[in-house]
Amino acid sequence: MRKVFIGGNWKSNGDVNFIKNHMKSVINTLTFDKTKCEVIIAPTNLHLEYTRSLLDKDSAVEISAQNVSAYGDGAYTGEVSAKQLRDYGLNWAIVGHSERRSLFGESNEVVGKKTKISLENNVKVIACIGEKLEERESKKTMEVCLSQLEAIAKNTSDWSKIVVAYEPVWAIGTGKTASPQQAQEVHGELRNWISSKVSKDVAKAVRIIYGGSVTEQNANDLITQADIDGFLVGGASLKKGFKDIVDSYKNYKI
Numbered sequence: 164m165r166k167v168f169i170g171g172n173w174k175s176n177g178d179v180n181f182i183k184n185h186m187k188s189v190i191n192t193l194t195f196d197k198t199k200c201e202v203i204i205a206p207t208n209l210h211l212e213y214t215r216s217l218l219d220k221d222s223a224v225e226i227s228a229q230n231v232s233a234y235g236d237g238a239y240t241g242e243v244s245a246k247q248l249r250d251y252g253l254n255w256a257i258v259g260h261s262e263r264r265s266l267f268g269e270s271n272e273v274v275g276k277k278t279k280i281s282l283e284n285n286v287k288v289i290a291c292i293g294e295k296l297e298e299r300e301s302k303k304t305m306e307v308c309l310s311q312l313e314a315i316a317k318n319t320s321d322w323s324k325i326v327v328a329y330e331p332v333w334a335i336g337t338g339k340t341a342s343p344q345q346a347q348e349v350h351g352e353l354r355n356w357i358s359s360k361v362s363k364d365v366a367k368a369v370r371i372i373y374g375g376s377v378t379e380q381n382a383n384d385l386i387t388q389a390d391i392d393g394f395l396v397g398g399a400s401l402k403k404g405f406k407d408i409v410d411s412y413k414n415y416k417i
Contacts, residue, residue: 167386167412168326168370168393170289171204171400172229172257182210185401186217190224193409197223200393200412203255203289204400205229208243211253227255230263231286233276245277245284256281257395259291259311261332271314278325279318287324289395290315291374292353296333304331305352312353313360322365326372327353328395334375336397343384343391346373350390379407386411 177185190204205227206214215226232242248256258281259274269277274290281288292311294304308329319325329349331341341349350371358366373385374395385391392415396408 165368165370165392165417166198167200167415168372169200169202169409169412170227170257170326170328170372170393170395171202171405172260172374172395172397173204173206173401174229174262174397175207176401177206177210179210179213181401182206182214183217186214189403189405191217191219191222193222193224193406195223195409195412199415200409201225202409203227205255205257211251215252225254227257227289228253228286229257229260231256231258231277231281233273233280235280245281245286248281249284249286253286255287255289257289257291257328259315261291261293261330261335265332271311274311275314275318278315279320282318282320282324285324287326289326289328289372291328291330291395293330293332293335293375299331299333304349308349308353309356312356316357316361322361322369326370326393328372328374329353330374330395336376338376340376340378340381340385341373343381343388346385347388347390350388354390377408379404379411382408382411383414386415389417 203225232244236244258277263269292308294307298307354366370392372393377394377396378399
């Protein structure tokens, strides 16, 4: 049985006052069965410790980094290494988000390196893949997604420490969401690829989550699809509706 995974990626949002209020009114009010659902939130590096300090002591919510260096410790100004994240007590990092790929020029090779070095330092990875609008319209969705996934697979030593996040670029922050059927089609193809290229057991166990304008209005419809195991939520994770998105795990059927 795959455990639902729901992540809140805060991106470069939030100040001290917002985080204090959001933690009190939303994050610390989340209730979920941790045997069936896993929840992480990813604030900026600047706010990691402050956010962690505000988590209720008995909270099952975990904190993730939004990014990780492709290098180890050393003369890499502005970078945070996987070793440092783990030493800091963080278990998760987001790798390969489309904004990192498009705005900061991260190639499939760089994403693969980040995946490898994270796993080597016992930092679990939320590995993001997804196509642009023009790629979908030219029917290159699977070609793009599988090339991105292949770069991650080549650098993955332990699939139990990987969550694959399918995030169609055209749906991120646009208000446009892939329909449940569109998302399921891609998720199913991704799982089939993992089954044939990695192993059937890995394909059955690995979690493939959806990201792209997920809200409390569409989460319940998306989570009922056979191969959608949760969400990576952007803007909606900064709102009260994140609680309803987390609650959608109750409708999950493997």
